[in-house]
Amino acid sequence: MKNMRIAVQALLCYALLTGTAIGAEHEHSSEGLIEYREKVMELLKSQSGSVGDILKYKLPYEGDILVHAKGLQAASRLVAPSFKVKAMKDGGGARAEIWEQWEEYTAAAKVLEDAADKLVEAAEAGDMKAVGTAMRAVGGSCGNCHRPFRNKDH
């Protein structure tokens, strides 16, 4: 009987310790997930910011817009997948609506993908007016997704 009690206590201790370890690992994963998707967003910002610089300052790098456009196009494909595992933090940008309204969220992310495709098309054609229009659409797709899914003032 005594041995049985010791065995149950040992089992409980193991379960508690394992549970704590799993919890810690889960917390660690959330941080990793958030860090990763923030980097995906940084990729987008960097590419759209670069195209913006070339356009607004009329820099002699029009030929490089295609490189940035393709970078933005590739990064746009990472946006929805980078949120597929739910992870939030206090004061963070992500709203719970992303996971509560997953279909709407992925549809909004698809608008960005389509806008990025049009940007690549315009850059390939070398049509700077169309590039400007496409970049405004990219900006619009960001704004329209952030409004319902990103915390205000973040």
Place this chain on the structure above:
Amino acid sequence: MRSAGWDDDPALLLMKRIVHLAIWSVCVLWSTSLQAQSAVERGEYIFRASGGCSCHTDADRGGAFMAGGRALQTPFGAIYSTNITPDPETGIGRWSDGDFLRAMREGIAPDGSHYYPAFPYTSFTGMRTRDVLDLKAYLFSLPAVKKENLPNQLPPPFSWRSTLALWKMMHFAEGTFTEDASQSEAWNRGAYLVEAVAHCAECHTERTATGGLRQDRAYAGTAVGPEGEMAPNITPDRATGVGAWSMPDMTWYLQSGLEPDGDSVQGVMWEVIEQGYQHLSEEDLEAIALYLRSLAPIEHAVGAGD
């Protein structure tokens, strides 16, 4: 002896007059049509410059364009935007030019009651007559939507419109925009757009306890902007405002909604850009940037201590 001609034959003379009258009528109708068309087009531009009147569309709930019903949360309660489509029963379809001018520049409804300053007549008062009437022509060209206005949710005494007369005495300076002869044409254009048409101060300025704009903090941002969102400091202070932004940064932002680092605009401002500023000419956007950059920089980190 004079030979008989066109002028001597009464029948021919009558026919000639009828032809002249017909040509004249066609010319008048054509000219009127052209004027009406251009008033609508000019009005659409003014509509865009005002930020696209996005408060009058309840976009989040799929509301019809300009049919109102959007709740504007204020510290005093909720005010619902009104139907400004040309529906004669529930919109502004029966308004005269005088009614529209009085509403826009004096904040007075056709029935003589005062408007709440959530309708920014405090800025629109600076608008030129032609711009206001062109805006009316554009709004009257939109599809009429039958939709009753919603009652505001304000507790007494804020629900008593008569108290707004006192509010106006405290906070409303009526008068159209006057140009500054010492400044350039572009600066004056920017000042007119920013101060009157685009009514930037209404969202980007902190308010007093009685709901007036804090003139000592004009354009320096507020933590409690439209719909409870933060509105940033847009004075040229380098640390807390947009002083580190270049002119191209500012015009590009107003065209695309993208900040210098590539991040995108948040909240209501995106609606304002999408429906409004994105459609303005580059010259007007540069004029807006020029004027904003000429403001006195005010150090005010929005959110800190507001």
